[in-house]
Amino acid sequence: MLSLSNAFDEEDLINFEKKISNFLNTKNLKNNIEYSVEPKIDGISASLTYKNNSLVLGVSRGDGVEGEIITENLKTIKSIPKKIHNKDFPKDIDIRGEVYIGKKDFEKIKDRFANARNAASGSLRQKDPNETKKIPLKFIAYTYGFTTTSSFKKQSEFLALLETWGFEVNKLNCVVKGIDNLIKNHKEFEKRRHDLDFDVDGLVYKINNIDLQKRLGFVANAPRWAIAHKFSANSSFSKILNIEVQIGRTGAITPVAKVNPVNIGGVVVSNATLHNEEEITRKDIRIGDVVKIERAGDVIPHVLSVDLKKRAENYKKFAFPKKCPSCGSKIIKDYNKNTKKFDAVQRCSSEGYKCEKIAIEKIKHFVSKEALNIEGLGKKVVEKFWELKFLKFPQDIFNLDYKKIEILEGWGSLSSLNLKEAIEKSKNIGLDKFIYSLGIRHIGQENAKLLAQYFQSKTNFSKMTKNFKFDLLSNIDGIGETQINSLKKFFSDEININVIKKLVSEMNINDIKQSKEGKLKNKTFMFTGKLIKISRAEAKSLTEQNSGKILSNVTKNLDYLVIGEKATAKKIKQANDLRVKVIKQSEWEDLLN
Numbered sequence: 001m002l003s004l005s006n007a008f009d010e011e012d013l014i015n016f017e018k019k020i021s022n023f024l025n026t027k028n029l030k031n032n033i034e035y036s037v038e039p040k041i042d043g044i045s046a047s048l049t050y051k052n053n054s055l056v057l058g059v060s061r062g063d064g065v066e067g068e069i070i071t072e073n074l075k076t077i078k079s080i081p082k083k084i085h086n087k088d089f090p091k092d093i094d095i096r097g098e099v100y101i102g103k104k105d106f107e108k109i110k111d112r113f114a115n116a117r118n119a120a121s122g123s124l125r126q127k128d129p130n131e132t133k134k135i136p137l138k139f140i141a142y143t144y145g146f147t148t149t150s151s152f153k154k155q156s157e158f159l160a161l162l163e164t165w166g167f168e169v170n171k172l173n174c175v176v177k178g179i180d181n182l183i184k185n186h187k188e189f190e191k192r193r194h195d196l197d198f199d200v201d202g203l204v205y206k207i208n209n210i211d212l213q214k215r216l217g218f219v220a221n222a223p224r225w226a227i228a229h230k231f232s233a234n235s236s237f238s239k240i241l242n243i244e245v246q247i248g249r250t251g252a253i254t255p256v257a258k259v260n261p262v263n264i265g266g267v268v269v270s271n272a273t274l275h276n277e278e279e280i281t282r283k284d285i286r287i288g289d290v291v292k293i294e295r296a297g298d299v300i301p302h303v304l305s306v307d308l309k310k311r312a313e314n315y316k317k318f319a320f321p322k323k324c325p326s327c328g329s330k331i332i333k334d335y336n337k338n339t340k341k342f343d344a345v346q347r348c349s350s351e352g353y354k355c356e357k358i359a360i361e362k363i364k365h366f367v368s369k370e371a372l373n374i375e376g377l378g379k380k381v382v383e384k385f386w387e388l389k390f391l392k393f394p395q396d397i398f399n400l401d402y403k404k405i406e407i408l409e410g411w412g413s414l415s416s417l418n419l420k421e422a423i424e425k426s427k428n429i430g431l432d433k434f435i436y437s438l439g440i441r442h443i444g445q446e447n448a449k450l451l452a453q454y455f456q457s458k459t460n461f462s463k464m465t466k467n468f469k470f471d472l473l474s475n476i477d478g479i480g481e482t483q484i485n486s487l488k489k490f491f492s493d494e495i496n497i498n499v500i501k502k503l504v505s506e507m508n509i510n511d512i513k514q515s516k517e518g519k520l521k522n523k524t525f526m527f528t529g530k531l532i533k534i535s536r537a538e539a540k541s542l543t544e545q546n547s548g549k550i551l552s553n554v555t556k557n558l559d560y561l562v563i564g565e566k567a568t569a570k571k572i573k574q575a576n577d578l579r580v581k582v583i584k585q586s587e588w589e590d591l592l593n
Contacts, residue, residue, distance in 0.1 A: 001045060001061045001096065001145065003221050004204065004228040013179050013205075016227050020207070023216060023224060025535035034208040036155035037185060038142055038173045040228050042199040043100030044120050046074060047145060050093050053084045060124060063373045064221070070124050074099070076133040079140075081166040089165055094145035097167070099124060102197040105136035116199060141167040142204075154208045172196075175208060182229070190231050202230040217541055220445035221370075234265030235294040235304060240287055243274065243318050247326055247357035249365050250441040251347040255280060255320070257291070257303055264295050272301040276344045277320040286315040324348035326357035352493040353393060360386050362439045366394045370445065371437035372426040376419040384408075394437075395502035397423060427507045431458060434509045438500070442486040450478045453549070458509040462500060466492045475557065477540060477550035518547020519592060523559045526551045529567030531585050539588075546592060554580060562588045 007013050017033060045061035058074035060067040074080055077099065099120050101109075106116040113119035123135040141162045143155075152158045156175050163169050172189070176182050186203055193200055207213050207225040216224040238259040246254045255274040262269055272293045274280050283306060285291065290310040291303045324331060329350040333342040353359040364382050367374040377397070385391045388408075390400055400423070406416035429437070432452035436445050443451070454476050455461040470488050473479050490496050525543050527536050527550075539562070540550045551558050554574040561575040561582045575582050 001047060001064050001067075002218060002223060003064065004226055005222045006202075007227050007229045010179065010183055013182060013227070013229065017179060020216065020224065023535050023537050024212070025531070025533065025538065032177065034154075034175060034177050035182065035205045036159070036173065036208045037176050037182070038159075038204045038206070039170050039189070039196075039198075039200045040202040040204045041098045041100050041140060041170075042117055042201050043098040043140075044117070044124060046070070046097060046099050046124070046139070048074065048080065048095045048097070050084060050089070050095065052091060053089055055080070055082050063369050066373075068125065072129040073124050073126060073132040074139075076129050077137045077139050079138050079168045084165050086165050088151065088161075090147045090149045093147040095141055095162070095167065096143045096145055097139050097141035099137055099139050100198055101136055102138060103199070104197055109135065139168065140170055142169070143206075150210070153210055155206050155210065155213075156208055158210075176205075186229055186231075193231065200231075202228050204228050215538065217545075220449055233294040235292055236262045236264045236269075237290055237292055237307065238262040238269075240285070240289050240291055240303075243280075243285075243287055245321060245325055247324065247348055247355065247361065249358060249361035249439045251324075251350065251355070251358055253321075253324070253331060253346045253348065255318070257285070259291070259293065262293065264293060264301065267295065269293060269295070269301045272303050274303055277346060278344045280318055280320070284317070286311070286317060288312060288315045320346070324350065324355060324357075327355035329355060351489060352495040353499070354495070359392070363391060363394055363397075365439040366437050367397065367426075371433060372429065374419075374426045375422045376415070377422070393499055393502070395499060395506055398427065398506045428510070429507060430510050431455065431461065431512055434458070434503075434507070435461065438490075438496075440486060440490045442483045447479060447483055450476050452512050455512075457511040458504050462504050464491050464500075465497055475551045475553055475555060477552045479552075518545070520546040520548030522547075524549045524551050524557060525560045525562055525588070526554060526558055526571075527562045527564070528571045529564030531564040542592065554578065556580075560588070560591075 005016070007016060020033070021027065047059050047061070047067070048055055049057040055071070055075065057069065058071040058080075059069055062068060075082060101116040101120050103116070106113075106119065109119065113122070119135060120137060123132045123137060126132045142159070144158065152161060156173070159169050159173055174185070176185055182205060189203060205227050207216065213223070213225040218224060238261075240257045240259055242258040244256050244258060246256050248254060253276075255276070257272045257274055259270060259272055272291075274285060279285075283303065285303055285306055288311070290307040292305045292307070293301050294304045295301050322331060323329065327348065327350050329348050331346045332349045333344075333346055335342050348355050348358060350358060353362065360383060363386070364379050366372060367377045367382065374397070382391065385400075388404075390404070391397065400420075402416045402420050405411055405419065406413045430452070432445075432449045435443065435451050436448035451461075451473075454473070464487075466488075468491060470484050473484050473487065474481075520543055525540075525548050527539055531539055543550060554561060554571050556578050558575070558578070558580045561571060561580055562585060563572065563582060564585050572582055574580075
């Protein structure tokens with residue numbers, strides 16, 4: 001169950017549609033794409049598996065790959081059918097939706113919970129379903145993860161089917177064509193969002209055509225065919241008490257305003273990001289200023305502007321540090337070859353774990369939801385364990401002294417045991433997630449998957465040292481000069497290499513399993529020239545779906561150079577010199593049958 005990419009304005013939607021158009025290699029899509037528009041309810045995602053018309057399994061979303069089994073708790077929700085009697089209901093289907101508590105219902109229990117979402121989450125994790133039954137939970141169905149039969153061709157048709165099968169669907173769902181109409185509908189919906197009986201933080205747009213959804217597929221953590229259009233940010237005014245700098249996992253120095261606590265959209269805000277030194281200078285932000293704070297996309301608070309009328313004469317301009325406040329290393333700005341400018345973000349020049357603040361952030365990333373996903377080892381716990389010298393490197397997590405932990409304030413034998421079990425469970429991990437967990441700059445989830453596919457096993461990946469031939473990575477389609485330089489820098493540090501060795505010995509890192517089904521297994525491809533009725537991106541995607549590998553350069557390891565219109569003569573010559581087979585698009589299509 002993946003996340004959704006976010007859009008905040010018209011430009012984001014135009015870019016979203018442009019990417020779709022490029023992938024499908026269609027120029028005339030503008031204002032012609034039909035979208036299923038659905039309110040984005042702020043609740044807890046759940047997946048329901050029905051076999052032979054009966055509900056047999058219910059799980060929470062968890063980290064998107066692994067969630068908790070909460071079948072009996074979900075069965076207490078009246079809006080979830082336990083048995084479906086319709087003849088057209090699939091024999092095996094995974095129906096997904098959102099569990100939430102209505103605003104009116106929450107009013108009756110609000111003294112017991114911080115907010116409705118927390119109440120829903122806590123109730124679903126109860127060990128006793130009879131306790132869950134006391135909470136007025138509701139379920140709205142909105143999609144499927146798997147189905148054995150599909151008589152529907154559109155998302156809107158599937159939503160209509162859900163209703164006939166006895167599921168509740170959102171009455172405000174609609175079909176809209178074109179970005180102009182999406183914007184208009186979004187504005188009208190936002191005006192009445194607070195009158196609804198459920199919390200909603202935006203609208204979800206899905207390509208209505210199911211065949212197009214299948215063609216578009218997914219990136220690492222989101223579908224290409226859907227996006228969440230968030231509502232306007234909430235804002236309020238507060239006074240800046242101080243400006244501090246925070247150091248991130250990649251060494252990025254971020255100035256943060258400490259402000260008088262202020263309620264913005266139901267959330268108490270006491271910190272607001274100032275982004276970088278250029279932003280502070282441009283807005284002329286000073287300690288003591290009264291500023292307008294906005295929660296962009298209802299999530300990240302940042303300073304929008306300064307109320308200069310309320311500024312005193314003695315407020316001084318903020319002096320950005322020249323050296324890292326944590327380790328004293330020089331602060332640098334990277335030069336961007338494409339823009340021919342220095343980046344706005346300044347960074348600590350220290351590499352690896354030499355800088356204390358970077359080390360702490362690296363460990364936080366290592367245990368985060370998208371990486372090892374260790375429950376009970378959140379950011380505050382990592383900071384506490386660091387302070388107590390329980391942790392210095394990621395591998396220390398697997399050698400914690402639980403006797404010392406259980407006597408800490410707020411802990412005990414049970415919570416200590418739960419942490420131990422969660423850590424033991426996290427040792428079993430895929431190679432792609434392991435690579436991502438290392439927190440290498442410019443290596444996100446998508447690039448981590450590409451590297452995992454290239455190395456195949458932890459043994460091969462562990463061979464990377466400063467003497468590794470990094471130029472070989474240029475053959476990986478999607479890995480460019482930026483990523484290669486970042487990997488070079490990471491593996492030039494002996495501490496980083498030692499961390500990987502220790503982790504490999506402690507963890508069960510699963511090799512990448514090669515598909516036995518694909519027609520193009522063990523074959524490598526490269527595309528050049530303009531393809532007919534299909535984009536190069538989709539051609540690559542189809543090749544990979546059929547177990548073929550994509551290379552970025554013509555080398556002796558290339559099996560096929562696929563040429564389209566106006567193919568590069570240089571690449572064809574290189575292929576002929578190396579005796580690489582040169583084929584036309586039609587021949588590649590024949591290989592795919």
